[in-house]
Amino acid sequence: QGSKEAAAPAAGGKPTIRLLTDATGIDDKSFNAAAWRGIVAYYGDTVANPTNRGKLYDVVTAQTQDMYIPNLRQAADEGYDVIMVTGFTWADALGEVAPQYPDQKFVIVDVDWVGQPNVQEFIYSEEQGSYLVGLAAALQAKADGIADPKFGFIGGVPGATITKFEVGYVQGILSVFPNAKIYDYYANDWGKPELAKAQAKNWYDMGVYCIFSAAGGTGNGTIAQAKEYRMQGKDIWAIGVDSDQYEDGIYAGKDSAVLTSMIKRVESSSLKVLKEVEDGTFRGGVVQMGMADDGVGYSQSNPKLAASVVKQVEAAKADVISGKIKLYKTYKEALANGAVPAGLSALDD
Amino acid sequence: MKATKQASLQKKRLFQSDGAVSVLVVLLGFLCGTILVALVGKNPLNMYKAIFQSLTGYNIDNGKMNVRYIGETLNYSVPFILCGLSMGFANRVGLFNIGGEGQYIMGMTIAQVVALLGPQIPFLHWVLAIFCAILIGALWGGVVGILKAKYEVSEVVSTIMLNYIALYLSRIICLQLPGASTYKTANFPETALIGNTTFQRLTHNSLLNNGIFLMFIAVILFWFIMEKTNLGFGMRATGFNKEAARASGIPVVKSIAISMAISGAFAGLAGGIVALGSFKYGRVLSGMDNYGFDGIAVALVGNSTAGGTMLAGFLFGMLKNAQALMQGKQIPKEITFIIQGLIVIFIALRSALKIYQEYLDKRQLQKEVITK
Amino acid sequence: MSTIIGMLPSILMIVSPILITAIGGMICEKSGVVNIALEGLMAIGACTAAASHVIMESAGVPHSLSIFVALFSGALAGGLFSLIHAVAAINLNADQTISGTGINLLSAGVTIFASQILFSADRTREFRMGMQTDALGIYPTAYLAIAIVAISWFVLYKLPFGMHLRACGEHPSAAESVGINVKKIRYLAVFTSGCLAGLAGGCCVLTQTIQYTSNTINGRGFIALAAVSFGRWRPLGVMGAAFLFGTAQAFAIIANNIPALRVLPTEVFNILPYVVTLVALVLFSGKNYAPSAAGKAYEKGAS
Amino acid sequence: MQDYAIEMVGITKTFPGVIANDKVTLQVRDREIHALLGENGAGKSTLMSILFGAYSADYGTISLHGKQVEIKNPNVATELGIGMVHQHFKLVQNYTVTENIVLGMEPRKRGGVLDLGSAEKRVQQLSEKYGLSVDPKELIENITVGQQQRVEILKTLYRNAKIIIFDEPTAVLTPQEIDELMEILRRLQQEGKTIILITHKLKEIKDVADRCTVLRRGKYIGTVEVGDVSEQDLAEMMVGRSVKFEIDKPEKKAGKVVLSIEHVTVKDPSGFQKVKDLSLEVKEGQIVGIAGVDGNGQGELLSALTGLSPVSSGKIFLDGEDITDLSIRSRIEKGMGYIPEDRHKYGLIGEFSISENLALKNYYKTPYSNQYGLLNYHKMSETADRLVKEFDVRCGEGSQTPAGSLSGGNQQKVIIAREISLSPKILVIAQPTRGLDVGAIEYIRKRIIDERGKGRAVLLVSFELDEIMNLCDRIATISKGSIVAVNNQNEVTEREIGMMMAGSRKDGGKQ
Ligand SMILES: Nc1ncnc2c1ncn2[C@@H]1O[C@H](COP(=O)(O)OP(=O)(O)OP(=O)(O)O)[C@@H](O)[C@H]1O
Ligand SMILES: Nc1ncnc2c1ncn2[C@@H]1O[C@H](COP(=O)(O)OP(=O)(O)OP(=O)(O)O)[C@@H](O)[C@H]1O
Ligand SMILES: [Mg+2]
């Protein structure tokens, strides 16, 4: 079982890696993009000019989910030093393939239940970063002198990972405005920006101050709406997700409608793994990437984010790291502890 | 009978033979794809290496053989072929079934339901699951047939709507299943799976499963129903000339409803096979797999016949399997979509060749007239 | 009710691209050619519009000019691709569903392939500012869509050209016998539908999101196709059909904010627009209003 | 050299597999009525389509008044003053009379907007000038065939045609309408028009034409002064052998009633009564003809009889059994045979072989299918081979020839073979010889008489009065959905039937 077709192509001592993604590919501005960024950076290339692509690293996108297992096996056959997959949808496929190739190193992001000795699993504390952006939004509202601000959250397809975003975000807001009205909406789709846009407009018209969307392509609708309204002079915001979406939000000069972004640095997984493989220290098991490890964070790119707000958020960040601020990973738990209001659409698994 | 007729026609006019045209069209599609790859500065040879490997398992670059690729190509072909049969069957009765996707989704969904909740009796369990998948596909297609036959609702429109309804309905249902999270259910019991250990051994652990037998049975059934039974006779008559069929006492309304149901059954079967063969758990869909839509192209390339559709399905399966191999060689996977699209567009050449043939006939006659 | 009115701008945003595409599809079918490639043509238009807008934006072209040129090039790209369909359906007498399906497949590859060449990514780069709304929060696309409905009605029913076009879809050999060039008119109609679908794709991407991705069109072309037959091949009917669908979709968005409705699975609201359309189709069924020669190849001189 | 209004010389036109015109010459004098005579498929329509610019000739020249012209399309023909009234009307069904007439040459208001108002006025003027009364605002689908023909004529007049081609204009008209048409032709001639009249009907040629050109199988046979020849001469030129006009019809005593239609009313989808309270009986060994102008409810009556559409009231009995609500298939099983008017649309499946078409009504029964529903193609072609021989169906590949590749006459033979081989109790026949050549017509009429001889009941609908008069024992005249009268064949004249067809006996002769 698990015979290798090719010897590991050793070039200059650098390990080889293949990234396997779901249908959205490496331009999703989310974990695929981040994982790719990390890989490219490791080899000293840039995304725009990936010189070593095809020699030391490459990427294969699976059009449908029934391609996951074959793509994993194919990558293993071709003899890469390490194979990386992103997202929980890969967990079962990897769980099946990894034991068949015990000498092959695998990495998966966003999953902690594969449990194979040759699989390193990265799990990010999205609730922590989300807490900070929620906090930042609330503080910014306060700084703007808004008495009774409302907030919105738009999710793609509900699920455990997205719930961490929502719960953390809500906790962050409530820590400033304990009675703030919070709306949430799941489009049940990662690719329908028009739904997010219509909902965002609807909410902004109802007086919502800031909307955080963790919804893939659907979330682009929120940003588009926020740009328009800010362009018209309305004081509203969108919050980006996964990577710093400040650039996406720019509508004029340096003005961006994205107040801040909840950053999830999946690139650190790529970098960490590749380094370990090179050093020969790669080990299976779960790696928790929290704020302390700089796995998650928030962006300060937007100059409109008030300095006072940044100061307070930085303080909160220290408290999160130290554990002084208790955050929850599931809606159930958060609800039980009275940290979030009832009636949200979040689902725990 | 039919075969002899076709053989004699073939002798007379090679290019009016649909088979020859299909081959020509496929070659043309690849030719354009090759040019495109070369234009963007990649080596087209790599594309063919990938295709060769997905077809034979042989890796030209390192001279290694891995039969698993053959297994995967066959396995990918199964849903293409079945969805192609779905489209093709409706097509033969004069209907345009855009709803393969919805029927496929419903088949998948119900197979998952039965796999998780059905009686865990070996053999019986998966048979029941597959049977239910076929049944729900038939229902999902049959509704379209009834709406068309009774209310003159265009099947194009109703199938489009039913595709989306199926997608979201599937989510609602699957989220209620045991152990359902937002993207998967609990694992299926062993009795529900259609894996085949012999295949796994033979094809070096590919996903190839018993579904391929079901596919072959479906292909034979398609041919058998269409060509050998009086049900098929009535359906073909309806497809060629609905009014004449009706005037001859053929129950056209029934033909349409039944054919849409059979059409749906093929797609439902595809859904069931993918659910139980390529996965060990139920999926909670967040988007479409697109096999149903691709089936339209498969049927068009296969000219809606059983054999042609099977071959066209293999072609599509092979291209799908080659996608990952191509990407490994830095050829964009989109090239396979472009090739597929071009192949379908070039099918229009079938009629162009007919026009050309008529032109030749005419020239011939004109010469006769002149020399006379 | 008042919320629905409050949603009007959003409804218009969702409806406009569907409506523009559907009017194009209607014109095409009125001339006797069925165009199921609307979906693919929208994608091509959306990709072209998004790409050209991004490129012009970064080159410093003034915003409104850039939007205008982007929409124009989207329309042109849609029109050019539709010519494939025209050749197959009009010159080669091919089955009209074949070339349509081919274009739909092709567009999935071509748009992404082009993005890779232009932006080295599976999607176009995001633009800074899409279209702007007016004081009422309504996009120009809405006025454009309604103007297109009105113009299509005027051209089809008030101008000699429209009479010729409809005759080509009802009885092409009658049209030919009075000296109307059926092939030319069908070409024009297919090209128009391609342009409108491309334009609609541009409207879609420039009003609803910030870049083109393989998901941007997401079935809207098929919805437009449905609207044509649901709207009984009449401009006003098509408009009604598109609005019914858009309103149902808007309702699904609002329903999320109504606590009483939140007990239902959210998917129920996603299904709603499709169920409404299907039910309406059954309720208003009965007669076939399609142009008699739609979908049939026409050979010159045939009786 | 005489100056002809039209001179077509050496015209050759081929279609894939057919030489439709083989070096044909046609010379038409100014202001004459020139008849073009020939069997079906002789190439008359093709020749005229070339003159009208719908087809272009492979070889040959066309001159108008001595000047050679190139007629590339109908527009050029129109500019040259050539108009054509087509065999199959070129009218858009859901357009109004006016819209159809002006289509392609519409009057416009400022800004290029359609000016239907002035178009209507112009149509009104024209129709008054030439005595062609039509309602300019009515939809084509709502007017009679005769009126549709007037619309076609008005179309040419509206375009100022000097030369008007009529392609088989009388096939669908009542005797009165034919008379009117002849009157119109003469009037047009007086107004200075040159007319080409295509027809099979020798009587009409003798009636109005000055000269006549005969074509046979695509070849030019000759041109004669009509005054110098007899009908018999013309017929022989056309067919290439001597023909006889009468059919032998032995006496036959009618038996018991087989088909009985009682107070049947049929409505169209909009609720209009197409057949009103109609009653009729057909007996064994009897041919009952329904005479009438197209569009007076014959189609609806046949649909109701055969089960294609439901009746709204009344009963239909076959051999004493109520079949009013039975399905089409049960009616066939009970002994209803049907030879439809439109053989392409209702009679045959073009893509199927002759053999499959012959089994179209009983393929699901033994011996073609077994009890498991499996087909026996062998049995089918066995029977088919026999029938093909018996009915003299001419086909390239025997019983496996696709039916669509047969000529019209042979297609009709296949249908008749199928219906007769099913031994029906009642044979319902519509327009059995429409568009067929003389040989085929003779054969088919003989077969119908033979069936009568075997004691079958036959109900025949035809718009051609001489067919009705020649074949039928009893003649029912239909007008506006009701039977005006039922007479024995020997008790009425064509003229009387013509009057009744126009509805004269009941409501005063308004057409
Ligand atoms: N478009 C066509 N394609 C192929 N063959 C054709 C076409 N039009 C006519 N023909 C063939 O050409 C021959 C002459 O046909 P044409 O219609 O001119 O005959 P016709 O004398 O007008 O007969 P009819 O009395 O039936 O109208 C026939 O054999 C006919 O089948
Ligand atoms: N417009 C057309 N296009 C293509 N084929 C045609 C056309 N018109 C006629 N044909 C073909 O030409 C052949 C002769 O047809 P048609 O009905 O004119 O026969 P015909 O010469 O009148 O024969 P018959 O003497 O048996 O009545 C048939 O094969 C028919 O399908
Ligand atoms: Mg003929």
Ligand SMILES: [Mg+2]
């Ligand atoms: Mg003719």
